[in-house]
Amino acid sequence: xxxxxxxxxxxxxxxxxxxxxxxxxxxxxxxxxxxxxxxxxxxxxxxxxxxxxxxxxxxxxxxxxxxxxxxxxxxxxxxxxxxxxxxxxxxxxxxxxxxxxxxxxxxxxxxxxxxxxx
Amino acid sequence: xxxxxxxxxxxxxxxxxxxxxxxxxxxxxxxxxxxxxxxxxxxxxxxxxxxxxxxxxxxxxxxxxxxxxxxxxxxxxxxxxxxxxxxxxxxxxxxxxxxxxxxxxxxxxxxxxxxxxxxxxxxxxxxxxxxxxxxxxxxxxxxxxxxxxxxxxxxxxxxxxxxxxxxxxxxxxxxxxxxxxxxxxxxxxxxxxxxxxxxxxxxxxxxxxxxxxxxxxxxxxxxxxxxxxxxxxxxxxxxxxxxxxxxxxxxxxxxxxxxxxxxxxxxxxxxxxxxxxxxxxxxxxxxxxxxxxxxxxxxxxxxxxxxxxxxxxxxxxxxxxxxxxxxxxxxxxxxxxxxxxxxxxxxxxxxxxxxxxxxxxxxxxxxxxxxxxxxxxxxxxxxxxxxxxxxxxxxxxxxxxxxxxxxxxxxxxxxxxxxxxxxxxxxxxxxxxxxxxxxxxxxxxxxxxxxxxxxxxxxxxxxxxxxxxxxxxxxxxxxxxxxxxxxxxxxxxxxxxxxxxxxxxxxxxxxxxxxxxxxxxxxxxxxxxxxxxxxxxxxxxxxxxxxxxxxxxxx
Numbered sequence: 001x002x003x004x005x006x007x008x009x010x011x012x013x014x015x016x017x018x019x020x021x022x023x024x025x026x027x028x029x030x031x032x033x034x035x036x037x038x039x040x041x042x043x044x045x046x047x048x049x050x051x052x053x054x055x056x057x058x059x060x061x062x063x064x065x066x067x068x069x070x071x072x073x074x075x076x077x078x079x080x081x082x083x084x085x086x087x088x089x090x091x092x093x094x095x096x097x098x099x100x101x102x103x104x105x106x107x108x109x110x111x112x113x114x115x116x117x118x
Numbered sequence: 119x120x121x122x123x124x125x126x127x128x129x130x131x132x133x134x135x136x137x138x139x140x141x142x143x144x145x146x147x148x149x150x151x152x153x154x155x156x157x158x159x160x161x162x163x164x165x166x167x168x169x170x171x172x173x174x175x176x177x178x179x180x181x182x183x184x185x186x187x188x189x190x191x192x193x194x195x196x197x198x199x200x201x202x203x204x205x206x207x208x209x210x211x212x213x214x215x216x217x218x219x220x221x222x223x224x225x226x227x228x229x230x231x232x233x234x235x236x237x238x239x240x241x242x243x244x245x246x247x248x249x250x251x252x253x254x255x256x257x258x259x260x261x262x263x264x265x266x267x268x269x270x271x272x273x274x275x276x277x278x279x280x281x282x283x284x285x286x287x288x289x290x291x292x293x294x295x296x297x298x299x300x301x302x303x304x305x306x307x308x309x310x311x312x313x314x315x316x317x318x319x320x321x322x323x324x325x326x327x328x329x330x331x332x333x334x335x336x337x338x339x340x341x342x343x344x345x346x347x348x349x350x351x352x353x354x355x356x357x358x359x360x361x362x363x364x365x366x367x368x369x370x371x372x373x374x375x376x377x378x379x380x381x382x383x384x385x386x387x388x389x390x391x392x393x394x395x396x397x398x399x400x401x402x403x404x405x406x407x408x409x410x411x412x413x414x415x416x417x418x419x420x421x422x423x424x425x426x427x428x429x430x431x432x433x434x435x436x437x438x439x440x441x442x443x444x445x446x447x448x449x450x451x452x453x454x455x456x457x458x459x460x461x462x463x464x465x466x467x468x469x470x471x472x473x474x475x476x477x478x479x480x481x482x483x484x485x486x487x488x489x490x491x492x493x494x495x496x497x498x499x500x501x502x503x504x505x506x507x508x509x510x511x512x513x514x515x516x517x518x519x520x521x522x523x524x525x526x527x528x529x530x531x532x533x534x535x536x537x538x539x540x541x542x543x544x545x546x547x548x549x550x551x552x553x554x555x556x557x558x559x560x561x562x563x564x565x566x567x568x569x570x571x572x573x574x575x576x577x578x579x580x581x582x583x584x585x586x587x588x589x590x591x592x593x594x595x596x597x598x599x600x601x602x603x604x605x606x607x608x609x610x611x612x613x614x615x616x617x618x619x620x621x622x623x624x625x626x627x628x629x630x631x632x633x634x635x636x637x638x639x640x641x642x643x644x645x646x647x648x649x650x651x652x653x654x655x656x657x658x659x660x661x662x663x664x665x666x667x668x669x670x671x672x673x
Contacts, residue, residue: 066201066206066232068201068232068234068243070241070243073239073241074236074241075199075234075236075241075243077199077206077234101243102243103232103234103243103245105201105230105232111203113203113229113230114230115201115230115232115245116245117243117244117245
């Protein structure tokens with residue numbers, strides 16, 4: 001009985017946690033609180049695609065955030081603003097390389113904050 | 119109805135009531151260790167491949183401790199920017215920590231923090247959640263049937279416990295209840311029953327208050343970071359304590375190492391680079407010009423160390439005196455003979471050969487007499503056989519030294535050997551090591567092994583490769599000699615392994631930023647400074663290499 005319970009627990013855990021990987025938009029995607037966040041560099045901009053954990057879409061128009069990216073060995077801070085449905089975007093002023101290292105902090109309209117590390 | 123059963127009943131009831139008052143939820147009684155969550159300040163921790171960060175909230179400010187992940191070495195030169203609920207804030211350096219003003223952290227809540235760290239060429243992002251709990255951890259005032267049942271159970275348990283401990287407060291309450299019961303029985307008349315019940319009520323209240331006052335904990339919830347051993351044996355070591363204890367770690371790497379054996383050894387001077395200054399003849403010691411070399415003085419090969427003025431024994435002196443007298447007599451006779459034959463030789467009555475013979479005889483006798491006269495004057499010069507340092511000096515002015523007296527011992531400290539005793543028949547590799555004075559391994563080179571057994575052991579000589587090792591002649595050392603066998607494991611410094619209370623070998627593994635887990639390990643000797651951990655630690659574990667002994671002292 002205990003064995004079955006622990007097995008179930010194991011499956012439940014593995015179903016909950018998503019491995020960081022490439023998202024549907026070609027960027028690195030990680031879990032952040034209740035969301036899944038994908039960071040996609042686009043020229044001098046970075047687009048942050050946000051979905052719920054079950055990949056259902058959410059309203060990002062009331063969200064804001066900050067992207068901190070490591071470009072040329074220096075951390076670069078850029079404020080994220082809603083760009084299109086499900087996407088927050090920031091203009092960094094410099095070309096953002098693919099696979100950029102960094103972190104994103106997103107807060108929703110209730111002031112609840114989540115963060116994702118890439 | 120007899121008096122006694124009623125009295126006993128009331129006494130038991132009082133006992134139970136006292137137990138109920140004493141036991142309630144919300145805080146811990148007695149001297150049990152309070153849970154760490156109550157004692158330690160609110161903190162956020164984060165780790166990455168490079169850094170380990172702990173942010174401790176002290177009211178309206180955060181103290182940030184930043185360390186290297188692998189070594190636990192504090193990082194003091196860094197730029198730390200924190201994304202806080204009130205926007206980005208840069209941490210200011212204060213000694214070996216960083217501080218950030220965070221007025222929001224005085225309010226309870228969960229805050230997401232994003233630290234951007236720039237330390238030299240290393241840039242990293244660390245995310246952490248800081249949870250500030252409700253400040254008061256008060257008793258929740260539970261009520262209802264479930265809570266009542268719990269209190270009943272706790273009350274019974276408490277009474278049992280107090281009976282075991284012969285608690286004076288409990289005995290007092292019990293006695294008071296018993297007396298009250300007696301009082302009720304005595305005053306059984308109706309008009310006084312009400313008064314009796316009132317008296318019991320007052321007595322119970324007084325007794326219960328007494329019990330409660332005694333049972334109050336010594337202090338309320340105190341928030342402070344104390345390094346302590348958790349109930350499961352792990353150590354909670356706040357970063358502040360880690361800094362004081364200078365805890366350092368090393369990421370365990372598994373590798374193949376030569377199996378080594380331990381041998382008892384002794385440091386000896388290199389026989390080709392050390393020497394004795396000894397007297398060949400007995401006599402009085404005289405200093406060379408400039409005096410005797412002092413202990414520790416550097417001398418060169420051939421340098422005059424001392425002079426020995428030979429002293430003669432009484433027998434020798436009388437025989438010399440006798441010889442002198444005989445010689446004097448012979449000289450006189452020879453002189454007369456020579457004087458006699460000299461004019462005869464001129465006239466040719468005596469041959470020239472006879473005259474020369476007499477002359478040579480006289481000259482020889484005079485030389486022998488002169489040699490006897492100068493005998494006491496010639497001192498023996500003692501010179502240094504090798505260059506080195508005077509490590510033993512027995513010279514003193516006027517000292518009469520016997521033959522073969524060791525006046526000086528000269529050692530070249532840069533050329534030392536180690537003599538070890540090898541038990542058993544084992545093939546030794548050419549390299550070995552001993553622990554130096556600073557616990558670091560000093561490497562040795564095999565010179566050779568003897569064939570003859572010396573007390574069932576085979577003598578082995580090693581040359582100390584590093585001349586600046588600080589080892590002294592005569593020092594007892596443990597030699598770790600490599601053998602041909604190979605062993606797989608994790609090498610760690612000897613200081614990392616400590617002895618547990620029941621004799622097992624322990625290492626501490628840094629499992630969390632402020633958590634150290636003791637692990638029982640099996641070790642094999644590797645060299646003078648390191649051991650091989652063959653079981654108990656897996657590759658990648660951060661093993662405490664410095665301060666393990668101090669961590670083990672924590673209770």
